[in-house]
Amino acid sequence: MKALTWHGKGDIRCDSVPDPTIEDGRDAIIKVTACAICGSDLHIYGGIIPGMEHGDVLGHESMGEVVEVGAGVGNLKVGDRVVVPFTISCGECFFCKRGFFSGCERSNPDRAKAAKLWGNSPGGLFGYSHLLGGYAGGQAEYLRVPYADVGPIKVPDSLTDEQALFLSDIFPTGYMAAEFCDIQPGDTIAIWGCGPVGQMAIRSAFLLGAERVIAIDTVPERLALARAGGALTLDFHEEDIYDRIMELTHGRGADGCIDAVGTEADATASADSVIDRVKTALFMGTDRPHVLRQAIHCCRNFGTVSIVGVYGGFLDKVPMGSAINRGLRFRMGQTPVQHYLPMLLERIQKGEIDPSFVITHRATLEEGPDLYKTFRDKHDGCIKVVLKP
Incomplete structure (x- = not known):
């Protein structure tokens, strides 16, 4: 065959x-x-x-x-x-x-x-x-x-x-990503990555009752498809994602943040993503967790960080101090x-x-x-x- x-x-x-x-x-x-x-x-x-x-x-x-x-x-x-x-x-x-x-x-x-x-x-x-x-x-x-x-x-x-x-x-994975956020009426869900899983997560978040979905990417076709699904879109090459999410949520942060990117975050997104890329190239690291760091910082106190993007090994400089002190909940898995x-x-x-x-x-x-x-x-x-x- x-x-x-x-x-x-x-x-x-x-x-x-x-x-x-x-x-x-x-x-x-x-x-x-x-x-x-x-x-x-x-x-x-x-x-x-x-x-x-x-x-x-x-x-x-x-x-x-x-x-x-x-x-x-x-x-x-x-x-x-x-x-x-x-x-x-x-x-x-x-x-x-x-x-x-x-x-x-x-x-x-x-x-x-x-x-x-x-x-x-x-x-x-x-x-x-x-x-x-x-x-x-x-x-x-x-x-x-x-x-x-x-x-x-x-x-x-x-x-x-x-x-x-x-x-x-991809449909069960996107749905699970949204379900992990324990969505309540009025919630804002932020989703990093508008690839196929991210697109399914957008639709699933609305199916589960989200009032607003913020979708983050830089590829025009992906952003357009996210908008077609009802999301408000942010281009991370054009806007500071943390500042914009804080503005949209009146300084509180998103109720749930979904990492649908995983280990190969864009290596040009920020200074830390460039460093991640260098580390992986020199075998000093296994993954590029820029998106996970940003999702943690953009999540409201006692909110949920939902991780369905694939990671393979050990992550560097994940802001656990932020997560612990602000009571974040992590949900993840295959x-x-x-x-x-x-x-x-x-x-x-x-x-x-x-x-x-x-x-x-x-x-x-x-x-x-x-x-x-x-x-x-x-x-x-x-x-x-x-x-x-």
């Missing part, structure tokens, strides 16, 4: 690789009908995610048609259309039973490696390094889905692939997608949101390597790429 594979920093190829097969009774094989390039895939493209190996199949936003099921999968049958969560979860361990599916204790066979870096291991993820299981991803013609009796959700015929695909990651799927699928079916609004580019797998570069460089108005194998 054809699949997008990793061969080093900036080197993504469309290769021929072996078709997946059933390896366990709880496996299923799907024929991928739609998949996407995620912003977190760009961290892999940029060579900053550890544990990648040459030839690894990428991708964790996938859906398709079931073509084979293991003997232990009773909830799916050949021919079903399904969306596959990016989190791989057994459904039976301590965390899965409590709804924390992304913390699954059984789905990461490389958990010892992850524990050396993070102190403990999260669950396995599709297409995202050998720290997280080394599972082949879904930017491919076919995908093996472990624990298929727990993860995939059936898609009704009334929904198109493009309406349902983002249930795999999204336990299975927890959110039924409710978010229902919202789509009711017409409350159509997640396909974020798509700007549609292409084949063969065009995927070029579109990784287009997406990374933010060229051609690229906000979200969907590939159709």
